[in-house]
Amino acid sequence: MSTAIPSRPRQIGQRRTFAIVASQYNSEFVSGLVEHARRELEAISPNFSINIYEVPGAYEIPLVVQEIASKGAVDAIIALGVIIAGETAHASLIATAITNSLLQISLANRVPVIHEVLLVQTPEQARARCLEEEINRGTEAARVAAQMVQTMSSLRSLR
Numbered sequence: 001m002s003t004a005i006p007s008r009p010r011q012i013g014q015r016r017t018f019a020i021v022a023s024q025y026n027s028e029f030v031s032g033l034v035e036h037a038r039r040e041l042e043a044i045s046p047n048f049s050i051n052i053y054e055v056p057g058a059y060e061i062p063l064v065v066q067e068i069a070s071k072g073a074v075d076a077i078i079a080l081g082v083i084i085a086g087e088t089a090h091a092s093l094i095a096t097a098i099t100n101s102l103l104q105i106s107l108a109n110r111v112p113v114i115h116e117v118l119l120v121q122t123p124e125q126a127r128a129r130c131l132e133e134e135i136n137r138g139t140e141a142a143r144v145a146a147q148m149v150q151t152m153s154s155l156r157s158l159r
Helices: 027-044 058-071 090-109 123-130 137-156
Strands: 017-023 049-055 076-084 113-120
Touching (some): 017 027, 058 090, 076 090
């Protein structure tokens, strides 16, 4: 497990709009991701607006991300969920489908979609990545979203 997370990007002065799509499944862990992401966005972009959408499970995340992205009203979307692997291939199949879908949505709509739907082996791994401070993937997702918003804004200003 990598303990490195991106450093906090420079503060965004302009008003930016973010969406978080979060799974209700494994809510003990996902709520930690959401809270850390929200706090980090607040620190990076004090003028931010954030909408949080909850879906039943991780598999439903891409559909809601697609709907948000197609509206063109957000600067970035953060997808948050936790899948704990079991004894069958089901978790891996779900994770692969989500990964492929989120990439296609991002490319098709030209909006950053930050993928932090975690596939972990144990609840302990989920706890380390979702509830603790050192390697919190919610914090990481917010930093990546902010950096991508800044990068896309720079690229779009070249026109």
